[in-house]
Amino acid sequence: MRSSPLERWLRPVPACVALLTVAHAPLVHAVEPFDIADIRVEGLQRSDPGSVFAALPFRVGDSYTDDKAAAALRALFATGLFKDVRIELEGRVVVVVVQERAFIASVNFSGLKEFDKDTLAKALKDNGISDGQPYDKAVIDRAEQEIKRQYLSRSYYGAEVVTTATPVSRNRVDVTFNVVEGNVAKIRSIHIQGAQAFGESTLLDLMDLTTTGWLTWYTKTDRYARTKLNADLEKIRSYYLNRGYLEFQVKSTQVTISPDKQHIDISIVVDEGLPYTVTGVRLEGNYLGKEDEFKARVSIQPGEPYRGDDVSGTVRRFTDLYASYGYAFAKVESQPQIDRQTGQVVVVLRANPGVRVNVRRINLAGNTITRDEVIRREFRQFESAWYDGNKIKLSRDRVERLGYFDEVTVDTNEVPGAPDQVDLTLNVKEKPTGSLNLSAGYSSADRLSLSASISKENIFGSGNSLSFGVNTAKSSRSLAVSTVDPYFTDDGVSRAIDVYYRQSKPYNSRGSSYDLATPGMSIRFGVPFSEFDTVFFGVGAEATIIGTSKGLPLSYTKFADEFGTHSWDMPFTIGWAREERDNPMAPTRGRYQRLNIDFSLVGDVRYARMNGQIQQYLAVPYFPKLTLGLNAELGVGTGLDGRSYPIFKNYYGGGLGSVRVFEQNSFGTTDVTGAYIGGNKKFNANAELYFPVPGTGNDKSLRIFAFADTGNVWGTTQQVHLDDLRASAGFGLSWISPVGPLKMSYGVPLRAFSSDKIQRFQFQIGTSF
Structure with missing residues (x-):
């Protein structure tokens, strides 16, 4: 059958020319319309024929026209599956001939060193490059640019990417990105021009970005990133705004890179403006008739320099107060x-509360493992109740404190057609909650210790936890199994069950050894x-087994003679804890308090013991980067029912966690064998002043500290006298390392006795004070 002129045009030309030809079909001989008898597809290897038929604008029996042919070509190219398409006519049969794109x-x-393969693979997948996707040179070019962008974000300005596409069977290609990373570009200089009220060095200290220093290999603060620079500019702006410079602005920033792409110079030009003093604060707008409550939340002080933090803090407290009354969308300007x-300013706070709303529905999103009830039971905001910003924030914080999620956010959405209602959506991003840990540690007290543990929080999404652990330290070995149900009752009462076996070998100055084993359960x-206070109580049963190896201290021998x-015994426990620190691992603000009482009224031994502790962290006035930490701990124990106080419940002191510089656990009394047996009374107080390590910017994981310690342990026959207190001072290094908190200290004794064991350098992994 002879082909029409249009067919002869479509066969030899590329796809884009074919589209133009069809679009301008009236300029050539057109095909007379006819009814389609059949449609055939040729050239498919991987794609499903249904994807072709679905894109065609005609079916068997429909009328065929030039316009429909052009529409068919456009639709097939739009699928992205084909690099060439043409339509041929054989009588009343329409033949669609395709040439598929290769698939990846x-x-x-x-050549990857700086990035993990999975990180780049995810970034490319988000840009349409992954296994099974059509191969497109334009998309590959975009992928190269994305890889370069990732390297630029880490200051690798000389990174080069070359792509190799290797054909394989079934019209597929293997795509390989060959990366030559080059060297990282480092900040050579940072200069601030236009600053007169404050020195350049003062402003540079505010920034996280720094020039290359002796510790920047660890902190990486000498690597330029635009986001980091913007954050630093905001810190400088905030610094000026908090000192009266209301009209301060950054005029320009210039970032230049050296020809060899190894060095970066940053120049910042600022305009300080004039300092302003606040002469008054005026409230305008609707304050719900509660002006006194709002005024009580104003922290802006007339007669003082304008402070941006005071203004933004006041605005935030106003909106929070509105939210507590149900006004979710209040605006305060x-x-x-x-x-x-005159250099004076009056701060006007204009408020519009809007409409009071209630919460129609609370939705959860992102919890694929955790059950809804585990999250909802932490909520303090309820459905069909007035919107309360304080309860919503508290609910979010409680869900975050569960520890099951990487991110927790709350979105407030208006209900269409109901201006007095909102829906809340709690979005969570779950994280793995199981862990298998194998670790080794070395301390000046225990030498080499090995530990292993396996634990699972939020097991089966229930919120419960189960753990198993073993520790092989020289002085203290343990085997423990524990399970915790944080909502044993609907009111939030938690229940914990422990089964353990502990073995300790107290230190003996004469080098002999003895064992003290304690199996038990509780x-x-x-x-x-309250949201910060928890009261604990419990009961347990434990046994004490005293080994009879060589060198058993006389005090233990006496205990064995009395009790065997x-x-x-059956210890009962009552305790209280209040946690208000901003970060338990590296606190900078807040307080932690606890009080524990344990006693035994039945069994072979009868005793009572109390231990209390308080920690306070606060900022040093005029030195915001410094943190002062204070700690005090007191413990006392006594025997009951005329029985001796059990020696295995003694307190120990000296060393890290007590009074540094003195040998670990060397306080208290010793018996005739020379063994340190501690005492039933304990006191220690500690003060630490934390400094950021030079060159680390505002990094809190690595800090230098100066310390001063005092304390002692007294035996049952000794009276507590302040003259007995030991004291020391020195300096040290605190590091939140991958294997746990690490503290090293070096100091000198300020008050010691001739019999004391001195150990000037000490270190420990996993200790607090």
Whole structure:
């Protein structure tokens, strides 16, 4: 059958020319319309024929026209599956001939050092490059640019990317990105021009970005990133705004890179403006008739320099107060009225509360493992109740404190057609909650210790936890199994069950050894009395087995004579804890308090013991980068029912966690064998002043500290005298390392006795004070 002129045009030309030809079909001989008898597709290898038929604008029996042919070509190219398409006519049969694009069989990388392969693979997948996707040179070019962008974000300005596409079977290609990273570009200089009120060095200290220093290999603060520079500029702006410079602005920033792409110079030009003093604060707008409550939350002080933090803090407290009354969308604006002639400003706070709303529905999103009830039971905001910003924030914080999620956010959405209602959506991003840990540690007290543990929090999404652990330290070995149900009751009472076997070998100055083993089990409950306070109580049963190896201290021999080498007791526990620190691992603000009482009224031994501790962290006035930490701990124990106080419940002191510089656990009394046996009374107080390590910017994981310690341990026959206190001072290094908190210290004794064991350098992994 002879082909029409249009067919002869379509056969030999590329796809884009074919589209133009069809679009301008009236300029050539057109095909007379006819009814389609059949449609045939040729050239498919991987694609499904249905994808072709679905894109065609005609079916068998429909009328065929030039316009429909052009529409068919456009639709098939739009699928992205084909690099060439043409339509041929055989009588009343329409033949669609396609040439498929190659598909990506695999994506590979070579030369990677700075990035993990999975990180780049995810970035490329977000840009349409992954296994099974059509191969497109334009998309590959975009992928190269994305890889370069990732390297630029880490200051690798000389990174080069070359892509190799290797054909494989079934019309597929292996795509390999060959990366030559080059060297990282480092900040050579940072200069601030236009600053007169404050020195350049003062402003540079505010920035996280720094020039290359002796520790920047660890902190990487000498690597330029635009986001980091913007954050530093905001810190400088905030510094000026908090010192009266209301009209401060950054005029320009210039970042230049050296020809060899190894060095970066940053120049910042600022305009300080004039300093302003606040002469008054005025409230305008609707304050719900509660002006006194709002005024009580104003921290802006007339007669003081204008402080941006005070203004933004006041605005935030106003919106929070509105939210607590149900006004979710209240608007509070600060409008300073400036008098440039006198350098004075009146701060006007204009408020519009909007409409009071209630919460129609609370939705959860992102929890694929955690059950809804585990999250909802932490909520303090309820459905069909007035919107309360304080309860919503508290609910979010409680969900975050569960520790099951990387991110927790709350979105407030208006309900269409109901201006007095909102829906809340809690978005969570779950994280793995199981862990298998194998670790080794070395300390000046225990030498080499090995530990292993396996634990699973939020097991089966229930919120419960289960753990198993073993420790092989020289002085203290343990085997423990524990399970915790944080909502044993609907009111939030927690229950914990522990089964353990502990073995300790107290230190003996004569080098002999002896064992003290304590197998036991306990159950305890935690009752929340507020959002920060928890009261604990529980009961247990434990046995004490005193080994009879060579060198058993006389005090243990006496205990064995009184109670036997195998004794048992049932300890009861009552405790209270209040946690208000901003970060338990590296606190800079807040307080932690606890009080524990344990006693035994039945069994071979009868005793009572109390231990209390308080920690306070606060900022040093005029030195915001410094943190002062204070700690005090007191413990006392006594025997009951005329029985001796059990020696294995003694307190120990000296060393890290007590009074540094003195040998670990060397305080208290010793018996005739020379063994340190501690005492039933303990006191120690510590002060630490934390400094950021030079060159680390505002990094809190690595800090230098100066310390001063005092304390002692007294035996049952000794009276507590302040003259007995030991004291020391020195300096040290604190590091939140990958294997746990590490502290090293070096100091000198300020008050010691001739019999004391001195150990000037000490270190420990996993200690607090």
